[in-house]
Amino acid sequence: MIARTGEPEEVMELWIVEDDALYRRTIAALLHEIPGMRCDHAFGRCEDALKAIETESAPDVLLMDIGLPGMNGIEGTARVRQVSPSTRIIILTVHEDNDKIFDALCAGASGYLLKSSAPEEIVGAMREVVRGGAPINAQIARRLLAMFTDLAGPRAVSPLTHREREILKLMVDGLTKKQIAAHLILSYHTIDTHIKNIYAKLEVHTRGGAVARALHDHLL
């Protein structure tokens, strides 16, 4: 995409946000050895990095930790992307729970690595990310895939009958029992009984709960 004429000036500017001073320096030192990369800043807090972006210029790539004092790395990722959309952010953390991964990627991170990654993997990720790729640790990718599969998955385990699903669907659409009865040309009492059964099967006691389960567990 970027037609280069061999300028030796194409240095990748790279920043780090990592609260553990030791790990921060280790990484910074590691990256400093790589030709074509420069690491001018390494912060212990998101807030500092944000300030630096606004006063000076933004980096090409930002290595971001998640567990940070003050603003966490996910919130930080979103903020950085707001003020500098061109900055690619790579999460580098010990957290490997689905929520963190999901939130970080939703916040706009371009990559997700674990601190257990080999140094070469980290360096490779830098290179990959400026080329437009999204370096994601294979273990993390597995989690991502799992999210996808159960996104379109457990509809078979739905314990509801056809009728019940039909009625649940109408509840999701915001209809009252009376309206559902009219819509399905059934008695009000019938709907009432069905809803009663739906609640029992879903182990909820309110419309809100039932609808939430219906959508969350994707059983429609």
Place this chain on the structure above:
Amino acid sequence: MIARTGEPEEVMELWIVEDDALYRRTIAALLHEIPGMRCDHAFGRCEDALKAIETESAPDVLLMDIGLPGMNGIEGTARVRQVSPSTRIIILTVHEDNDKIFDALCAGASGYLLKSSAPEEIVGAMREVVRGGAPINAQIARRLLAMFTDLAGPRAVSPLTHREREILKLMVDGLTKKQIAAHLILSYHTIDTHIKNIYAKLEVHTRGGAVARALHDHLL
């Protein structure tokens, strides 16, 4: 169930489904050189692979093309996963459009590589996948991330206040007004008013509708 063939020897059984005979043989030859891998079968059609799985035993890893005569690779992936859940499937294709990627991963593929990938990347992927990882080409991963970000995109347009979101969240959890009031240490009447306002903003008239919008439009 499927007969377990894994334990005795450390050799990874690997099959290929690829309609282009030349490419198929090239890959098979490539993999055959790798110590610890064995490629007994290479098919041109999913149907043949499926049949082989049922008559013989299933492979540890299956390299699957998408564009195939007869059953396509995505459908095939789903089928193979049904009859042999332990078989990890890696898509190896030229297709890089979002739909294919999405569908393949939803169908249960454990990896997604492009045919333009370097041989080492393919071999690395095999190793990675049996270790529980999900080898995904960085370019593909980028697409995945894009899906995530616009999956959680229109949250900024949430017209709700903090309090309202908080209450809506509790409605999703299936609490009654009274319970919400107790939970937030607020008056019942306050909750009542808030819910009234939430309904107005979301243009719904029932709990079901509100919860559905909350989850569907991802505005919590």
Place this chain on the structure above:
DNA sequence: AAACGAATACCGCGAATGCGGTATTGCCTG
């Protein structure tokens, strides 16, 4: 034929809901 689950229908009652009001207190922003 018997047994069973699903779908249907009906009843009654206490609790919760939806919605129309009004009103006070802060906190911003113009």
Place this chain on the structure above:
DNA sequence: CAGGCAATACCGCATTCGCGGTATTCGTTT
């Protein structure tokens, strides 16, 4: 400083809901 918005609080009433029953019909499975 005025006005607006968010959060808070209170009232009343018709409606709806949740849930405890009971009961009939119909298609499967046994």
